[in-house]
Amino acid sequence: MFEPVLTQNVQRADSEKIATYLAHGGYAATRQALTGLTPGELVEMVKQSGLRGRGGAGFPAGVKWGFMPKDPGTPKIVAVNADEGEPGTFKDRLIIECDPHQLLEGTIIASYAVGANQAYVYIRGEFYLGYQRLVQAIAEAYEHGYLGKNILDSGFDLDVSVQRGAGAYICGEETAMLESMEGKPGNPRLKPPYPAQTGLFGLPTLVQNVETLACIPHIVLRGAEWFASMGTEESKGPKIFSVSGHVNRPGNYELPLGTKLSEIIYEHAGGIRGGKQLKAVIPGGASTPVLTPEQVDIPMAFETLAKAGSALGTGAIVVMDESTCMVEAARRTAKFFAHESCGRCTPCRIGSMRLYEALERLERGAGLQDDIERALYLSDNIDARTFCPMGAALVNPARSTIQKFRPEFEHHLEHRECLVRLH
């Protein structure tokens, strides 16, 4: 029987306060890690757990920790990516607002493991409540001796501070986030060098997503084997799935990786609203290719979704019923990406706009004869031709929606009207 751990505290009264957290075993993992384990043992433990990054890319966390230089003389930094902006995703917001100490514990343990004495949380500008709660939680952690000098007599020092973003999706990309933390526009950096070599202020930096770090205390307390006992071959541990759109119970559901998409939609999220038929599902946030109803028995895991031509992404599931116009869904998402392109790379800056314009014409019934082909051509020529993953992110929804729902686009083009009407 699966027992939620990442969300075990969120329903409690005053869940954001340290007293509540401590009353339910909080900071035991920090004590165990800092006084009973070496940094090397922790890195090994996280590798063994099979934990992969929960921010979208799914890179093995322990491997990333291992990339940090071991030289004790070099100052190192941990940068927490709390810039949750992938449309459809609201899992990190839950952790930050309702269990900020769990995030801090993960941050403290990760910092100890990689030898960083300074950590920064870069939080999405719109998360004002989360920002306040995190600032409060950090103050409490200092008061209780979990932050500051010589934490728990371990000889390890750590300072943590919070920086607010200011409304830019691209800053969720790790190098754009570092630029933003340095006070600059959020233009992604060319990699390599990777942040583990040259990160914030040129120092070795471990960048890690909120949910990824929230897994760490549980791995320390229950062991790598426990974590790796959940999930599939290549996707281990629990995952928070954000479910929204046409379901009866939108919300965050913590389940083992590998849980079937159909189970999440029909059992946990209560099925389709109004007894309507399912039409399409975005499985991992707006930048992941859309799935059709025939595909919903797929296990939600990195490798299974990749094999199906999509991606686990952030695990944000957006459900669309039969009343949804897929041309409009594609147009709306394309508008988002055109707006959020940072403007550095021409294929993304100009291509995202041309792609949006083609979809906008098609949606409104004013499509040019070759607009469907144009959208596909643009997609193929933006993908993999940009500095950062934004190029792939922006073409995925458009291209996959055209490929899977082409007759709807053709109907818009030929008949200058929509096949379906929302509501």
Added chain:
Amino acid sequence: MLSEPDVQVSNPRSRALLLSALYSAQEQYGWLSPEAIQHVADQLELTPGQVHSTASFYSMFKLQPGGQYLLQVCEGLSCYLLDGADTLVAQIQKHLGIAPGETTPDGKFSLQIVQCIAACDYAPAIRVNDDLHGHITPESLDELLAQLSAQEEGAEHV
């Protein structure tokens, strides 16, 4: 430590304080006027151009004066699917007589369309200044607008 970086402080990493400084300045001045930009630049020993290039990149920094209440309507996919977005924008437009990007003549309200605000579980969602309002219906929106209209000057949160 954790305190808000102080606008007065200047150090080799002073540019890293820029976003915080811009938030402080925006709070003090109401928006980032050329004077506010200059002030931030002076404090952090940056050029106004450096400050402007950062300020203009981020959607939460206001380079134009706005209303007392900034109404931000999410037009993300999840809010749209639950009949938010366009429907709510149209209702606000009708109620207040302003289009997205505009401010009411009395300076009370500004309307802005924003992208996914990570509140899809509360869809349809809007933000009023820094506060999130979820599960918005035409009725609750009318109520909220009436409540905000009745608020005294200076009371920012409801």
